[in-house]
Amino acid sequence: MQERKVEVAIIGAGSAGLSAWRAAREHSDKVVVIDAGPLGTTCARVGCMPSKLLIAAADAAHRAQHAGAFGIDVQGVRIDGRRVMQRVKSERDRFVGFVLEDMDRSIEDENLLCGRARFVADGVLRVQGPGLDVQVQAERIVIATGSRPDAPAAWRSALGERLIVNDDVFDWTDLPASVAVIGTGVLGQEIAQALHRLGVRVRLLGRGAGVGPLTDPALAALAGELFDAALPLHREAELLDLARDGDGVSLHWRTPGGEHRERFDFLLAATGRRANIDVLGLENTSLPLDAHGTPRFDPLTLQVEGAPVFIAGDANRDRPLLHEAADEGRIAGGNAGRWPALEQGLRRTPLTIAFCEPQIAIAGQSHTALRAAHTAFATGAVSFVDQGRSRVMGVNAGALHVYATPDSRRLLGAEMLGPAAEHIGHLLAWSVQRGETVDTALEQPFYHPVIEEGLRTALRDLRRKLDTATPCEGCTPGD
Known part of the structure; x- marks a missing residue:
């Protein structure tokens, strides 16, 4: 050696x-x-x-x-x-x-x-x-x-090479006929929807009621509705049994709507890392x-x-x-x-994006993070159902919530489900990192017609609530 x-x-x-x-x-x-x-x-x-x-x-x-x-x-x-x-x-x-x-x-x-x-x-x-x-x-x-x-060892033992993880997908030379995906986080959601749109018979199973990373209750509920309609999604699913079935996999699971049995070519475990x-x-x-x-x-x-x-x-x-x-x-x-001299490095404003459709973005502090910190905040909202450019493009689904503190009016964060979330999420993360207020953000130019005008609508709603002293979330610690 x-x-x-x-x-x-x-x-x-x-x-x-x-x-x-x-x-x-x-x-x-x-x-x-x-x-x-x-x-x-x-x-x-x-x-x-x-x-x-x-x-x-x-x-x-x-x-x-x-x-x-x-x-x-x-x-x-x-x-x-x-x-x-x-x-x-x-x-x-x-x-x-x-x-x-x-x-x-x-x-x-x-x-x-x-x-x-x-x-x-x-x-x-x-x-x-x-x-x-x-x-x-x-x-x-x-x-x-x-x-x-990370996939349960028991699944690997039972299914062998018919249990796959996301890494394995990119070794395929052809698309399979069917895949069951367990895990409704970002990876599971993105891959399941992509395979579904490419003609693969897909079932996406999640243990909880939510899908994706959203934490704002209203947006999380809306995400459930939209993705229920967008792909074969089974929320609150309890896996009862799985077994190797020849060159495939047999699954047995229960949801609030009843029990299900189905056979697939593969089981994709999107259960975390x-x-x-x-x-x-x-x-x-x-x-x-x-x-x-x-x-x-x-x-x-x-x-x-x-x-x-x-x-x-x-x-x-x-x-x-x-x-x-x-x-x-x-x-x-x-x-x-x-070493031994140390410097504190720049930690940027948190930004999370899911490339499903509708896209998902969380910029700055999430709704859950604000509540957990007992931070007083007001929420500005916009729906994209009737937003001009979104309707023109036929992608008018989803909503955006923007959060700001009542005293300084500084932007704290936002959660979004909708078109161009990857771009609007960046704009909001930059605004939060710069310490902008609702008012300075609204001073920025907004072209017409663009999807970003939806962001302006949400900011205007937020400003109105701050101006009229509308009761805010988290104003009472532990609320």
């Missing part, structure tokens, strides 16, 4: 790890990146990009099939699953290639260890891979190991762990309590989103590089 001493070791070459590498190298030349592969980041390989490619194909099919609303009859729409998946994988590979090219340019071969890292003691890692067995003694360490889909820290040998260190086995850390510096160790990205379970992972990697890598 070889031995190597470095100033900074970064475990993981995903979005957080690569950002950490760039930041650490500004302070030290003795930095290594360790990754067991495959390289290319979760986002590019099996996450953000291939899922949006699948959604883009589904949206194209949906528009063709529903062009009749505009007086345009499209005849003979045929979805070629092989060509759909060929484009998804081809474009996915291009995105992965860009990441690999950037790594080749920025990381010297001797500073990239392709193997699996495991702590053997504080500050000491053993890295093993094909033809590699090296013990790395690092003065500082960044844990940026990401996360992986697990941080990749359980294989790091943290038990061999003195790092303090929380109830989930995650090292306790400062969210502003990313330092693990009392140690020259930093944790960034999905590994810390804080904000599992790519832009947050990149920010956290930059903070963690910079602090590891400049």
Whole structure:
């Protein structure tokens, strides 16, 4: 076994790890990146990009099939699953290639260890891979190991390769005839709707009454209604039994409407993700762990309590989103590089987007977060049912709620279900981060006719409520 001493070791070459590498190298030349592969980041390989490619194909099919609303009859729409998946994988590979090219340019071969890292003691890692067995003694360490889909072991035992996770979808060469999706979070919702629009027989099952990330009760209820109509959705579903059935899967579940039995080609488990820290040998260190086995850390510096160790990205379970992972990697890598001096990094306004239809966005503080903090706030609302440009485009569904504090009139956050939520969510996140008030936001230009005029309507409603002292939510702590 070889031995190597470095100033900074970064475990993981995903979005957080690569950002950490760039930041650490500004302070030290003795930095290594360790990754067991495959390289290319979760986002590019099996996450953000291939899922949006699948959604883009589904949206194209949906528009063709529903062009009749505009007086345009499209005849003979045929979805070629092989060509759909060929484009998804081809474009996915291009995105992965860009990441690999950037790594080749920025990381010297001797500073990239392709193997699996495991702590053997504080500050000491053993890295093993094909033809590699090296013990790395690092003065500082960044844990940026990401996360992986988590599915119950009992399901895997019962179903074998007929149980899949979202990563597996992007290995398909053709679309299957049928898929059951369990989990109504963002991943389950996006993939289920995309497959449904591409002609796959889909059932989306969720344990709760909600679907997607919305926390505002009125919007969550509206989301249930709209997605009930948009795809075969079974909310409040209790899974009674699952079994392998030849080259497929048999499911038995119960909803408030009764019991259901159906056979599918695959069961896709969209039941959450697990941080990749359980294989790091943290038990061999003195790092303090929380109830989930995650090292306790400062969210502003990313330092693990009392140690020259930093944790960034999905590994810390804080904000599992790519832009947050990149920010956290930059903070963690910079602090590891400049150790023992530490700087609090910029934590941006929270922003969550779901690329279903209608789209979902949460910008700034959510309704639940405001209530939990006993923050007094007023709500401005708009429905997109009669919003001008939305009706023109035939996407007039959903609503937007904007929140502001009564005393300073400062914007706190918003939740939205509707057209162009990915864009309006950005506008609102920028306004919240700049500390804008309702009044300064309304001073900005709004072109006509655009969907963003719906945002102006919600802001005007919010201003009216603040001006007329309309009772606000959360005005009484614990209400």
